[in-house]
Amino acid sequence: MPDKATTRLTQRDIARLAKVSQTTVSLVLNNRSDATARIPAETRDRVLKVIRETGYQADPLARRMTKQRNQILGVFTYESVFPSASGDFYHPFLAGIEDRAERLGWDLLLFTSAPVTDGHRRIFHENNRLRIADGCLLLGREIPSDELARLIAEDYPFVSVGRRDDAGAPVPYVGADYSTATRTVAERAASLGHRRIAFVGLGVGAESSADRLRGFREAAGPRAPHVPTLDRSPGDVLDDLLDRRITAAFVEERADAIALYAAAAERGVDVPGDLSVVALGDSTRPAASDLDFTGFHVPRRAMGVRAVELLEAVLSGTSAEQQLLLPCELTDGITLTPPKGA
Amino acid sequence: MPDKATTRLTQRDIARLAKVSQTTVSLVLNNRSDATARIPAETRDRVLKVIRETGYQADPLARRMTKQRNQILGVFTYESVFPSASGDFYHPFLAGIEDRAERLGWDLLLFTSAPVTDGHRRIFHENNRLRIADGCLLLGREIPSDELARLIAEDYPFVSVGRRDDAGAPVPYVGADYSTATRTVAERAASLGHRRIAFVGLGVGAESSADRLRGFREAAGPRAPHVPTLDRSPGDVLDDLLDRRITAAFVEERADAIALYAAAAERGVDVPGDLSVVALGDSTRPAASDLDFTGFHVPRRAMGVRAVELLEAVLSGTSAEQQLLLPCELTDGITLTPPKGA
DNA sequence: TGGCTTTAGTAATCCGGATTAGCAGGCGGA
DNA sequence: TCCGCCTGCTAATCCGGATTACTAAAGCCA
Numbered sequence: 001m002p003d004k005a006t007t008r009l010t011q012r013d014i015a016r017l018a019k020v021s022q023t024t025v026s027l028v029l030n031n032r033s034d035a036t037a038r039i040p041a042e043t044r045d046r047v048l049k050v051i052r053e054t055g056y057q058a059d060p061l062a063r064r065m066t067k068q069r070n071q072i073l074g075v076f077t078y079e080s081v082f083p084s085a086s087g088d089f090y091h092p093f094l095a096g097i098e099d100r101a102e103r104l105g106w107d108l109l110l111f112t113s114a115p116v117t118d119g120h121r122r123i124f125h126e127n128n129r130l131r132i133a134d135g136c137l138l139l140g141r142e143i144p145s146d147e148l149a150r151l152i153a154e155d156y157p158f159v160s161v162g163r164r165d166d167a168g169a170p171v172p173y174v175g176a177d178y179s180t181a182t183r184t185v186a187e188r189a190a191s192l193g194h195r196r197i198a199f200v201g202l203g204v205g206a207e208s209s210a211d212r213l214r215g216f217r218e219a220a221g222p223r224a225p226h227v228p229t230l231d232r233s234p235g236d237v238l239d240d241l242l243d244r245r246i247t248a249a250f251v252e253e254r255a256d257a258i259a260l261y262a263a264a265a266e267r268g269v270d271v272p273g274d275l276s277v278v279a280l281g282d283s284t285r286p287a288a289s290d291l292d293f294t295g296f297h298v299p300r301r302a303m304g305v306r307a308v309e310l311l312e313a314v315l316s317g318t319s320a321e322q323q324l325l326l327p328c329e330l331t332d333g334i335t336l337t338p339p340k341g342a
Numbered sequence: 343m344p345d346k347a348t349t350r351l352t353q354r355d356i357a358r359l360a361k362v363s364q365t366t367v368s369l370v371l372n373n374r375s376d377a378t379a380r381i382p383a384e385t386r387d388r389v390l391k392v393i394r395e396t397g398y399q400a401d402p403l404a405r406r407m408t409k410q411r412n413q414i415l416g417v418f419t420y421e422s423v424f425p426s427a428s429g430d431f432y433h434p435f436l437a438g439i440e441d442r443a444e445r446l447g448w449d450l451l452l453f454t455s456a457p458v459t460d461g462h463r464r465i466f467h468e469n470n471r472l473r474i475a476d477g478c479l480l481l482g483r484e485i486p487s488d489e490l491a492r493l494i495a496e497d498y499p500f501v502s503v504g505r506r507d508d509a510g511a512p513v514p515y516v517g518a519d520y521s522t523a524t525r526t527v528a529e530r531a532a533s534l535g536h537r538r539i540a541f542v543g544l545g546v547g548a549e550s551s552a553d554r555l556r557g558f559r560e561a562a563g564p565r566a567p568h569v570p571t572l573d574r575s576p577g578d579v580l581d582d583l584l585d586r587r588i589t590a591a592f593v594e595e596r597a598d599a600i601a602l603y604a605a606a607a608e609r610g611v612d613v614p615g616d617l618s619v620v621a622l623g624d625s626t627r628p629a630a631s632d633l634d635f636t637g638f639h640v641p642r643r644a645m646g647v648r649a650v651e652l653l654e655a656v657l658s659g660t661s662a663e664q665q666l667l668l669p670c671e672l673t674d675g676i677t678l679t680p681p682k683g684a
Numbered sequence: 685t686g687g688c689t690t691t692a693g694t695a696a697t698c699c700g701g702a703t704t705a706g707c708a709g710g711c712g713g714a
Numbered sequence: 715t716c717c718g719c720c721t722g723c724t725a726a727t728c729c730g731g732a733t734t735a736c737t738a739a740a741g742c743c744a
Contacts, residue, residue, distance in 0.1 A: 685744100686743105686744095687742100687743090687744095688741100688742085688743085689740100689741080689742075689743100690739105690740085690741075690742090691738100691739085691740075691741090692737100692738090692739085692740100693736105693737090693738090693739105694735100694736085694737080694738100695734105695735090695736080695737095696733100696734085696735080696736095697732100697733085697734080697735095698731105698732085698733080698734095699729105699730105699731095699732090700729105701728105701729095702727100702728085702729090703726100703727085703728080703729105704725105704726085704727080704728100705724100705725090705726080705727095706723105706724085706725085706726095707722105707723090707724080707725090708721105708722095708723090708724100709720105709721085709722090710719100710720085710721080710722105711718105711719085711720080711721100712717105712718095712719085712720100713716105713717090713718090713719105714715100714716090714717090
């Protein structure tokens with residue numbers, strides 16, 4: 001029965017009670033029975049009995065001091081892990097991560113202590129605690145390449161969830177193949193007769209944006225119009241599209257697609273009759289709609305799962321492909337039909 | 343510039359490079375300048391220069407060996423943290439927890455490694471890692487009282503999110519005042535003329551269930567009917583209610599309220615015309631509805647925030663009320679109107 | 685009975701950093 | 715010139731457990 005809450009129970013205490021040395025306690029606990037460590041059943045039982053009676057549990061941190069692995073998987077998010085501002089975008093990633101971590105017997109350490117500078121967190125700061133974890137998963141739309149470069153330079157085991165451009169050296173990642181998915185949908189639009197199609201969204205900055213635009217251009221040609229959304233109202237964007245006589249809009253961000261649809265409905269513009277709208281992924285901002293958009297979904301859960309698996313491979317030295325793109329799930333939807341003239 | 347990725351950089355390495363002792367490096371890093379540790383600016387700068395050049399960062403775990411606090415807040419959930427089965431029920435709790443943890447400079451450790459036995463996780467198992475964290479938050483509908491008792495016996499700092507009955511000793515918690523909220527809504531129904539009202543749900547087992555039923559009985563009397571939901575279809579439950587000529591159903595679980603409403607709509611039973619339906623909290627199972635139910639919401643985010651604050655108080659020895667019930671947010675909604683006869 | 689092996693268990697050391705006790709050298713005062 | 719004191723820094727130790735090297739005692743054999 002546990003008493004004296006003053007000090008934690010240590011192996012030394014157990015040793016004293018079982019009348020053996022601390023070494024023996026450690027050996028028993030680690031179930032060692034090589035030629036170098038012979039513990040007869042009688043002694044072993046005596047030690048185990050004391051351990052059972054006292055409820056002793058080894059300090060996991062002291063353990064890590066001598067062993068190398070800690071069974072802690074770090075998760076670094078460049079935004080809040082449980083944000084209200086990005087809806088449930090991260091949730092599926094984390095569900096996948098948790099699932100695999102649980103199976104591997106790992107705990108998840110969320111680096112919420114990283115201070116926010118210039119609007120996002122930084123990995124490397126004064127009191128960096130990365131090394132508590134055995135390795136780390138990185139989540140976020142944009143990850144500064146200098147931080148990636150430093151992780152690589154320090155040989156810290158990590159995997160990015162989402163494709164990243166080289167940062168001096170190749171970055172290990174599990175990403176979504178936005179480019180192929182976007183190209184496929186764009187080709188489908190072309191085959192339906194669309195000739196005036198536009199990319200709506202940022203298209204620059206993060207790899208995920210650039211990948212979509214690239215896939216779009218592969219299908220629609222290098223001069224296909226790119227309608228920006230930054231700091232513009234959905235009505236503005238809609239006007240822009242109609243002015244250019246666009247028949248199909250490829251919207252990078254689902255929340256923008258929903259807003260565009262709402263603006264169109266308000267204006268009496270029929271979707272997809274007057275304008276087809278394709279959603280290239282999932283909402284990273286809160287936005288709900290029952291509308292079944294044509295486009296694709298990001299395999300978020302699978303990405304989380306595969307990222308943990310890749311990190312595990314990295315940690316255990318198993319060779320594995322370090323850069324992985326998972327296919328997006330195409331959705332038929334009802335917002336892409338042949339254009340009116342076709 | 344970091345090289346030789348073979349071994350981690352230690353204070354010993356820094357000491358060698360700066361031509362001082364490991365002790366001095368430690369003193370500089372901890373900014374000590376007592377009478378017992380006098381480091382002139384010149385030496386300090388030399389050490390700092392080497393640290394800067396090498397990018398050395400102290401091992402946070404080795405640190406904890408001698409310091410007591412680790413700045414890690416444990417989060418133990420009796421179900422998955424990122425479940426698909428319970429929708430987003432936990433999300434707001436975690437958002438609140440993250441928010442406060444971030445402010446306190448703490449990292450969040452999710453104990454996903456705890457093995458699942460008999461359908462839920464157990465805190466105490468073979469390879470318990472609780473002590474990696476300074477303290478722990480407990481989330482879950484039901485928490486075995488033997489585990490709570492053991493936490494108390496071992497003097498482990500923890501706070502339960504959600505009220506818990508004593509487990510041999512008082513359990514520190516931040517809960518929601520289901521009982522008052524339920525009573526208030528039930529009284530309101532009575533004042534609207536409802537005489538035949540029923541509690542729909544488990545009403546037993548978890549404290550949260552029992553609290554709601556208790557509040558209900560305080561307003562509706564000890565003999566007010568309790569209609570169970572376990573293993574019954576919404577249609578069954580609806581039949582039961584109609585048979586008993588109930589005019590207002592107080593549904594413990596919002597998902598059940600939504601299902602009940604759907605069953606009523608299908609059957610041509612008007613809600614609230616023929617039957618008022620009150621939702622006593624939020625969905626713990628995936629269920630979406632645009633319907634604005636009368637009832638209340640659980641202050642989940644605030645509970646998370648306050649739980650972290652309470653744990654911080656416990657850890658720092660600040661005296662504070664150890665058992666806290668936050669008021670639920672009552673919602674007017676449109677599903678409670680006077681009964682037809684009134 | 686001496687020498688060699690096996691058995692059972694322990695002392696010593698390490699992990700990486702924090703802390704305490706204490707030491708060498710320079711300086712001031714009597 | 716001797717003593718005490720301050721300065722600047724380090725050796726030693728500790729945290730809790732893992733591991734290695736080694737020893738004392740018993741067993742075996744000739």
